[in-house]
Amino acid sequence: MSELKIFINTHPDNLTTNDTDLLNLLVNYQKNTQKYTETVKLFWQEIEQNQSSATEAKANQEQLLFFFSQEAELSVEFEKLSDELIRIIGDAEIQQKQAKASFESAQILRIKVIVGSMLLSAAIAVILALYTSKLIAHPLQIVTDVARKITEESNFELRANITSNDEVGTLATSLNQLVEWVGDYTHELKLAHQSLEQRVEERTQELEVARQNLEQRVEERTQELQKTLQNLKEAQGRLIQTEKMSSLGQMVAGIAHEINNPVNFIYGNIQCASDYTQDLLNLVNLYQQHYQNPIYLIKENIEEIDLNFINKDLPVLLSSMKIGAERIREIVLSLRNFSRLDEADMKEVDIHEGIDNTLLILNHRLQREIEVIKKYGDLPLVECYPAQLNQVFMNILSNAIDALLDQKTHSDKSKNIIINTSKIDDTCIKVGIRDNGPGIPPEIQNKLFDPFFTTKPVGKGTGLGLSICYQIIDKHQGKIEVMSEFQQGTEFAIILPIKTQTN
Numbered sequence: 001m002s003e004l005k006i007f008i009n010t011h012p013d014n015l016t017t018n019d020t021d022l023l024n025l026l027v028n029y030q031k032n033t034q035k036y037t038e039t040v041k042l043f044w045q046e047i048e049q050n051q052s053s054a055t056e057a058k059a060n061q062e063q064l065l066f067f068f069s070q071e072a073e074l075s076v077e078f079e080k081l082s083d084e085l086i087r088i089i090g091d092a093e094i095q096q097k098q099a100k101a102s103f104e105s106a107q108i109l110r111i112k113v114i115v116g117s118m119l120l121s122a123a124i125a126v127i128l129a130l131y132t133s134k135l136i137a138h139p140l141q142i143v144t145d146v147a148r149k150i151t152e153e154s155n156f157e158l159r160a161n162i163t164s165n166d167e168v169g170t171l172a173t174s175l176n177q178l179v180e181w182v183g184d185y186t187h188e189l190k191l192a193h194q195s196l197e198q199r200v201e202e203r204t205q206e207l208e209v210a211r212q213n214l215e216q217r218v219e220e221r222t223q224e225l226q227k228t229l230q231n232l233k234e235a236q237g238r239l240i241q242t243e244k245m246s247s248l249g250q251m252v253a254g255i256a257h258e259i260n261n262p263v264n265f266i267y268g269n270i271q272c273a274s275d276y277t278q279d280l281l282n283l284v285n286l287y288q289q290h291y292q293n294p295i296y297l298i299k300e301n302i303e304e305i306d307l308n309f310i311n312k313d314l315p316v317l318l319s320s321m322k323i324g325a326e327r328i329r330e331i332v333l334s335l336r337n338f339s340r341l342d343e344a345d346m347k348e349v350d351i352h353e354g355i356d357n358t359l360l361i362l363n364h365r366l367q368r369e370i371e372v373i374k375k376y377g378d379l380p381l382v383e384c385y386p387a388q389l390n391q392v393f394m395n396i397l398s399n400a401i402d403a404l405l406d407q408k409t410h411s412d413k414s415k416n417i418i419i420n421t422s423k424i425d426d427t428c429i430k431v432g433i434r435d436n437g438p439g440i441p442p443e444i445q446n447k448l449f450d451p452f453f454t455t456k457p458v459g460k461g462t463g464l465g466l467s468i469c470y471q472i473i474d475k476h477q478g479k480i481e482v483m484s485e486f487q488q489g490t491e492f493a494i495i496l497p498i499k500t501q502t503n
Helices: 002-010 019-049 054-153 167-290 296-305 307-339 351-361 386-406 465-475
Strands: 347-349 370-375 382-384 415-423 428-435 479-485 489-497
Touching (some): 002 019, 019 054, 167 307, 296 307, 347 386, 351 386, 351 415, 370 386, 382 489, 386 415, 386 428, 386 489, 465 479
Antiparallel strands (some): 347 382, 415 428, 428 489, 479 489
16 A cells, blocks of 8 residues: 555656546545554454353444444445555556557557658758759850850850869860950951941931932822812712702702692682582582472483582582692691792701601602601700701611612511611700611621712612711711611611710
């Protein structure tokens, strides 16, 4: 017990359980052992004192029973201590197994460390060998690289660095001396060559300057002539188109003026003629009511002229004449509005009115096979030159009609022109004119607004219509764009400012 106590106090960190529990176990064991010893000693002392009489023998029996009862209690205590000791022994065995497993892991780790050390040593040896060989071959490689670079670049200013006095140093010194000699000779040749090149270059520059000056003068003169020719062509085109439109406008205005007077005369008298005719028919009816048996000559004349038919058809005839006169008046008014010879200045107009007047003039070309679909938006009055805008609408609509009339389509596909108008914002409006014709090839779309460019046969188009449209829209500070797809149709989009900004 003393040796165990000394071991516990000497090695408190190597125990399976808490050292306090072990010390308590030893103390309890010592107490129980001491108590048991004292009980036995006391029992034997009483037995030795009471050996003689039978009465004392009975007392000894009682003492023996008492001793056995105390000994049973001490046995219980010893069993508890034994159980505690068994538990501690089991913990020690578990710790021994764990220590054995840790020892085996340490053995494996030791083997790994040994193998890793051997591999690391081999790698270090390889690296040292490579470094040593490189250290030996590096000076030779440097001298070789310098010689190669001098040969490739013809740079005789390069020199090899001399870092030692061995064979490599001697080789570098010889190389430097050779390069210096070759460099001096090359420098002399280079100076002579540069002098010759400088003279040739000066002469060449003089000739080049003279050539450039001549080309520049020729190019400037050519550009001036081309520009002048282009301006003349554009001016001629504009004059021709302006003269045509002016003549057309004057003719339309004259025809409208001349037609207007007799039409007004006819329109004003139709109503009077209708009233007079109705009065006469009423009088005839009144005669028929009061004189039901006319004489033979009157009756024969009534049958000859078919008075009943005249009575029914004459009001219808006068009504048709009135409708025709109203139609003529509308056409004359549209012609006057389209020409607008008295409106050369910029003014606020209704764009829809100009489009409608243009469609009315082109109505004879639309025929039954072409349908015009109007999708008008709510537009404000636009400040513009009305006659010029009508000219733009006339050219674009005429081109659309030509494209549709020349197109050969199946009977199930209708031909139509869609006119869209909308307000983009508070400053601009948009007019879109779209047809479902054959479309315009992409390669010529960027040439449509060029002067004298046309896709129509010779004699049918002048190539000035769209060019003048572009100039008119540009004059109004607007934009005109064309969008076309093959066999899908063409759309011209016109964007105009509501108020034109004056400079």
